[in-house]
Amino acid sequence: MMNAATLQRVSRHDLTSFLLQVLADAPAEMAVDAIDLRFWEAALLDPAHEILRRPGKEFRSQIFESSWVLAGGVPGEHPQGLQLVVELLHVGSLVIDDIEDDSRTRRGGQSLHRRFGVPVALNTGNWLYFLPMAMLPRLGLSPELTLQLFTDIADAVVLCHQGQALDLAAPVAKLTQAEIPLVVMQATQLKTGSLMRLAAVMGARAGGAAGAQLEALARFGTLLGLGLQMLDDWSGIAVSARRDKGIEDIRLGRPTWPWAWLAQRADAESYANLVRDTRRTRNDTVAASLIDKLHAHLEATAPGEIRRHLHAAVRELRSALGPSAAMDDLAQQVERLMIAYG
Numbered sequence: 001m002m003n004a005a006t007l008q009r010v011s012r013h014d015l016t017s018f019l020l021q022v023l024a025d026a027p028a029e030m031a032v033d034a035i036d037l038r039f040w041e042a043a044l045l046d047p048a049h050e051i052l053r054r055p056g057k058e059f060r061s062q063i064f065e066s067s068w069v070l071a072g073g074v075p076g077e078h079p080q081g082l083q084l085v086v087e088l089l090h091v092g093s094l095v096i097d098d099i100e101d102d103s104r105t106r107r108g109g110q111s112l113h114r115r116f117g118v119p120v121a122l123n124t125g126n127w128l129y130f131l132p133m134a135m136l137p138r139l140g141l142s143p144e145l146t147l148q149l150f151t152d153i154a155d156a157v158v159l160c161h162q163g164q165a166l167d168l169a170a171p172v173a174k175l176t177q178a179e180i181p182l183v184v185m186q187a188t189q190l191k192t193g194s195l196m197r198l199a200a201v202m203g204a205r206a207g208g209a210a211g212a213q214l215e216a217l218a219r220f221g222t223l224l225g226l227g228l229q230m231l232d233d234w235s236g237i238a239v240s241a242r243r244d245k246g247i248e249d250i251r252l253g254r255p256t257w258p259w260a261w262l263a264q265r266a267d268a269e270s271y272a273n274l275v276r277d278t279r280r281t282r283n284d285t286v287a288a289s290l291i292d293k294l295h296a297h298l299e300a301t302a303p304g305e306i307r308r309h310l311h312a313a314v315r316e317l318r319s320a321l322g323p324s325a326a327m328d329d330l331a332q333q334v335e336r337l338m339i340a341y342g
Contacts, residue, residue: 010049010052010053010084011049012045012049015045015048015049015052016037016045018131018134018135019040019044019045021138022134042120043120043123043124044120044123044124044127046116047112047115047116047120047121047124048124048127048128050109050112050115050116051091051094051095051106051107051112051124051128052088052091054106054107054108054109055107055108056091056107057337057340058087059196059224059228059337060086060087060090060195060196060198060199061083061086061087061199062333063196063199063200063203063221063224063333064078064082064083064086064199064200064202064203065078065083065203066200066203066326066329066330066333067199067200067201067202067203067204067207067209067217067221068203068204068206068207069207069326069329070204070207070209070213070217070321070324070326070327070330071203071204071205071206071207071208071209071213071214071217072207072208072209073203073206073207073208078203078206078207079139079140079141079206080139080140081135081139082139082149082202082203082206084132084135085132085135085136085149085153085202086132086195086198086199086202088128088129088131088132088135089128089129089132089153089156089157089195089198090195091128092125092126092127092128092129093125093129093160093195094106094125095111095112095113095121095122095124095125095128096122096125096126096129097164098111098112098113098121099111099113099118099121099122099125100164100168101248101252103248104244104248105244112124112125129157132153133150133153136149136150136153141206145205145206148205149202149205152198152201152202152205153198155194156194156195156197156198159190159194160190160191160194160195162190163186163187163188163189163190163191163192163194164187164190164191166183166186166187166190167187167191167254167255170183170187170255171252171253171254171255171278172253172254172255172259172275172278173253173275173278173279175255177263177266177268177271177272178263180255180259180260180263181260181263181264183255184255184256184257184259184260185226185260187255188225188226188229188230188257189222189225189226191229192225192226192228192229192232193221193222193223193225193226193229194222194225195225196221196222196224196225196228197218197219197221197222197225198221199221200217200218200220200221200224201214201217201218201221203217204217204218212320213320213321216316216317216320216321217317217321219316219317220313220314220316220317223309223310223312223313223316224310224313224334226309227306227309227310227313227334227337228337229257230257230305230306230309231306231337231338231341232245232341233249233256233257233258234257234258234298234302234303234306234341235341235342236248236249236256236291237258237291237294237295237298237302238295238299238302238303238342239341239342241342242342243288243291246291247284247287247288247291250278250287250290250291251284251287253278257302258294258298258302259294261298261301261302261305262274262294262297262298265297265298265301266297270297274290274293274294274297277289277290277293278290306338307338310334310337310338311334313334314330314331314334317330318331
């Protein structure tokens with residue numbers, strides 16, 4: 001049974017087994033029985049295990065489980081491996097995202113491309129995207145559910161990449177004050193919202209949800225993803241332990257939620273002055289100074305903005321599905337989510 005420690009339970013042996021299983025099922029002309037595993041170890045199994053063994057919050061596993069139960073599934077008795085599918089997709093996206101941002105760290109250690117080099121990290125990140133798709137038809141699900149989930153995964157991965165493209169192509173300094181909130185909302189819906197939506201949809205479909213029930217859980221997943229990105233962006237500004245992430249976003253000119261909130265509240269001159277500062281943030285010290293300014297502008301309003309968004313998402317789902325113990329548990333998970341980001 002998978003739980004909130006889903007990824008940390010994926011051992012080196014598990015990864016090797018997945019690799020060998022896919023090889024064993026390959027067409028006869030691709031037989032590689034004589035090839036020693038050492039050819040895959042340093043360039044695939046080592047880096048994959050390195051990133052998977054590091055502790056993460058695994059909110060996508062939790063929303064999968066909640067959606068399964070809310071759809072009528074028995075707690076803890078969902079199809080084996082489905083939680084792992086969505087978490088592997090997420091970790092693959094983190095590896096690729098770190099390469100694109102040249103991030104220094106991830107989950108308490110060196111980012112994979114800094115430790116193993118860009119070619120190995122890029123290949124490993126892509127393998128972690130594709131491995132879930134190879135696992136899915138081997139989970140013993142009905143053909144109908146497998147096909148539905150394949151479609152859900154393909155759509156989510158495409159949307160994530162389209163959101164990342166928007167994030168990369170639209171630095172703060174090139175957007176008008178009016179454009180910033182729209183770009184941040186769209187990029188977040190595509191990047192973070194689509195993968196959290198996938199987690200909710202997979203749990204809901206596996207639990208038998210359809211129609212309005214499935215739609216409500218899918219929408220909640222998207223809204224939860226928005227709230228998660230708000231928390232992530234704001235914690236990079238407000239939480240000292242995550243200041244490196246905030247500095248990275250500032251240095252790269254990423255359109256984040258603090259910029260969106262500022263664009264909605266600040267007068268044109270104040271906003272323009274802060275955006276002007278982004279052109280001088282190649283230096284981490286200058287970037288840290290700009291973070292302090294953003295924090296001063298937003299500390300009285302940003303936390304409340306995030307709480308209102310997440311509480312509204314829970315109320316909307318409760319209204320659609322009705323009260324239940326599972327709904328109360330989900331609401332408590334959302335509260336823990338806010339606490340987890342400090």
